[in-house]
Amino acid sequence: MFEGAASGKVILLGEHAVVHGIPALAASIGSGAWASARPTRNTPSLTVQDADRTWVVNPGSELEEAFRKLSNAIGVSADADARIDIPTRAGLGSSACLGVALARAMLALRGNPFTDSDVVDAATSWERVFHGNPSGIDVAVAVFGGCVEFRKGVGITPVALGQPIPLCVGDTGLRSSTRTMVEHVARELAAKADAGRTWLDEIGDCVSRARSALAAAEWTAVGEAMNQNQLLLEQVGLSNPETDALCRAARDTGAVAAKLTGAGGGGCVIALAPGLQREVLLAWQHLGFDGFSVDAGVD
Numbered sequence: 001m002f003e004g005a006a007s008g009k010v011i012l013l014g015e016h017a018v019v020h021g022i023p024a025l026a027a028s029i030g031s032g033a034w035a036s037a038r039p040t041r042n043t044p045s046l047t048v049q050d051a052d053r054t055w056v057v058n059p060g061s062e063l064e065e066a067f068r069k070l071s072n073a074i075g076v077s078a079d080a081d082a083r084i085d086i087p088t089r090a091g092l093g094s095s096a097c098l099g100v101a102l103a104r105a106m107l108a109l110r111g112n113p114f115t116d117s118d119v120v121d122a123a124t125s126w127e128r129v130f131h132g133n134p135s136g137i138d139v140a141v142a143v144f145g146g147c148v149e150f151r152k153g154v155g156i157t158p159v160a161l162g163q164p165i166p167l168c169v170g171d172t173g174l175r176s177s178t179r180t181m182v183e184h185v186a187r188e189l190a191a192k193a194d195a196g197r198t199w200l201d202e203i204g205d206c207v208s209r210a211r212s213a214l215a216a217a218e219w220t221a222v223g224e225a226m227n228q229n230q231l232l233l234e235q236v237g238l239s240n241p242e243t244d245a246l247c248r249a250a251r252d253t254g255a256v257a258a259k260l261t262g263a264g265g266g267g268c269v270i271a272l273a274p275g276l277q278r279e280v281l282l283a284w285q286h287l288g289f290d291g292f293s294v295d296a297g298v299d
């Protein structure tokens with residue numbers, strides 16, 4: 001039996017704009033996915049387990065298509081089992097880290113030495129089935145971990161952190177399709193014409209200010225950039241009442257910043273809460289939202 005693992009991620013700043021060439025900042029959250037693979041002479045099979053259920057992958061499903069693309073990219077026939085330890089379809093990169101964990105297990109099973117770039121290529125063929133034309137940020141963070149700046153078509157630059165990033169991750173409980181949200185933003189930008197370019201540049205400015213501040217753990221400056229990024233995401237309709245409630249509760253509790261993370265339209269919110277992670281989680285719990293705290297960007 002051969003094994004692989006990978007971490008989920010949060011996008012700190014720059015989601016959606018990254019699809020249009022602006023750099024984004026993302027950090028690994030430690031937990032993610034684990035997979036094992038063993039050779040088979042029969043039809044390959046995949047079983048995936050998360051906190052709520054076990055999915056046996058059915059013929060014709062997206063998961064089956066993704067597993068077939070991954071198997072073809074690597075050139076092995078395997079029976080695989082996988083486990084996901086983070087909320088799925090919630091903006092935390094669950095599909096990418098599952099693809100990376102499976103790619104690592106199946107590349108190990110194939111037997112030849114392999115590089116991180118082989119893992120990226122294989123996992124990208126898996127990820128395209130779910131996300132259409134992903135920027136690549138989720139797969140890159142799942143493979144390389146830590147805190148990174150990512151630019152589409154260029155790849156990652158590691159960001160040296162002054163300290164791990166003290167975050168709370170809150171779940172709206174709502175789910176959206178990344179593909180649909182990316183298409184929605186593309187339509188908004190086309191309709192905005194020059195204002196769309198300004199929107200992208202303003203997000204780029206937030207990313208660059210946060211990047212410098214992260215190196216010195218200047219949380220107030222990081223937080224100002226995150227809050228401004230959230231306002232810009234709200235302008236194109238990516239927030240909703242649940243996201244707003246989580247952000248407001250976190251800020252009212254003393255968090256320096258709060259914003260949606262990932263595709264939006266539901267999914268998760270991140271709050272930057274140095275020294276106050278427990279209090280923010282309690283405030284969310286009081287409103288009926290699940291969440292967890294993480295010192296992000298270290299694994």
Ligand code: PMV
Binds near residue numbers: 182261
């Ligand atoms: O799939 P999510 O929710 O982690 O979002 C990915 C980030 C986007 O910028 C919205 C899409 C992309 O491909 O970069």
